[in-house]
């Protein structure tokens with residue numbers, strides 16, 4: 001919506017969504033305020049490997065070029081709010097950090113996808129990784145730049161991520177781990193693809209009330225807490241609260257020359273106590289060595305998963321043939 005409000009001429013949007021009913025509703029909403037806009041839809045579930053491969057194939061049939069790819073889909077399933085840790089945090093010097101990152105007060109219960117991957121890892125990171133790899137031919141064009149924009153989080157904490165457990169099978173903070181992996185992956189992509197004109201950056205929208213966060217507390221509590229959160233903005237500008245404010249960095253990045261963005265920075269949407277939105281970079285707690293190691297592991301996993309998919313296809317083909325006989 002913010003991109004269309006800025007300049008809808010010549011902008012062709014393609015919304016890749018898992019739920020086509022919601023996608024249609026979003027499209028209609030956008031066309032109501034911007035009747036001349038070009039908004040296409042593409043069905044894609046980032047948690048499913050075959051869905052991502054199918055969607056990428058369809059995209060390449062439809063379009064010759066992709067200038068901006070927003071990698072925004074994300075889940076934080078079954079969030080558990082640790083009241084004890086929260087109260088302890090309230091009386092510690094870490095209180096502001098707790099409200100801006102959610103560090104130490106949230107855990108999640110992860111699931112397993114049909115492909116056998118950890119659900120948060122598959123949805124938030126691996127599906128997007130595959131998509132970028134598949135869309136390479138439309139993203140990389142001689143003499144032109146293109147941009148990947150990842151929605152990461154200030155909840156991306158190195159303490160929750162391990163190269164020995166990139167899917168976070170063993171821990172209770174898969175969300176944080178997947179976002180830290182996102183930061184690492186963006187750096188590795190810059191390292192590999194900048195020569196081909198493809199740039200990658202990460203943003204944090206700040207804390208917003210959305211479908212993802214609203215379930216953490218009962219709805220009436222959020223309503224009651226709203227004046228408290230607005231007041232808290234005096235101490236931390238990370239409480240963006242609305243999706244309009246949260247999308248500030250997504251929009252800001254769109255306006256920048258990709259070469260001017262720092263691959264080690266995360267671009268944060270921030271909102272001042274007076275309600276003004278702005279974007280500010282913060283250095284990420286990442287290094288090239290870990291980022292490259294993660295990339296190698298993702299490539300290996302991709303190879304394994306493609307192998308499994310082929311075996312499955314062969315099996316079902318064989319079953320069909322046997323039936324026919």
Ligand SMILES: NC(=O)C1=CN([C@@H]2O[C@H](COP(=O)(O)OP(=O)(O)OC[C@H]3O[C@@H](n4cnc5c(N)ncnc54)[C@H](OP(=O)(O)O)[C@@H]3O)[C@@H](O)[C@H]2O)C=CC1
Nearest residue numbers: 018019045046047072073074151153206207208210211212
């Ligand atoms: N809210 C917050 O405070 C913060 C959010 N973020 C990040 O912002 C991004 C957007 O989240 P937010 O708007 O808050 O939450 P929402 O739940 O409102 O939005 C998440 C979006 O991701 C889509 N999605 C989820 N799973 C899949 C999937 N398997 N395939 C395709 N699409 C999928 C959802 O689709 P559907 O409509 O079908 O559910 C929805 O459109 C996420 O990456 C999140 O981690 C980062 C920091 C803070």
Ligand SMILES: CC(C)CCC[C@@H](C)[C@H]1CC[C@H]2C3=C(CC[C@]12C)[C@@]1(C)CCC(=O)[C@@H](C)[C@@H]1CC3
Nearest residue numbers: 098099100101102106153154155206207213216
């Ligand atoms: C009951 C209390 C009076 C208020 C509790 C508030 C907490 C539930 C929120 C305070 C900071 C929030 C926060 C997030 C979730 C909800 C809180 C912990 C996130 C972890 C959501 C996902 C993200 O990506 C982070 C950037 C958010 C950081 C702040």
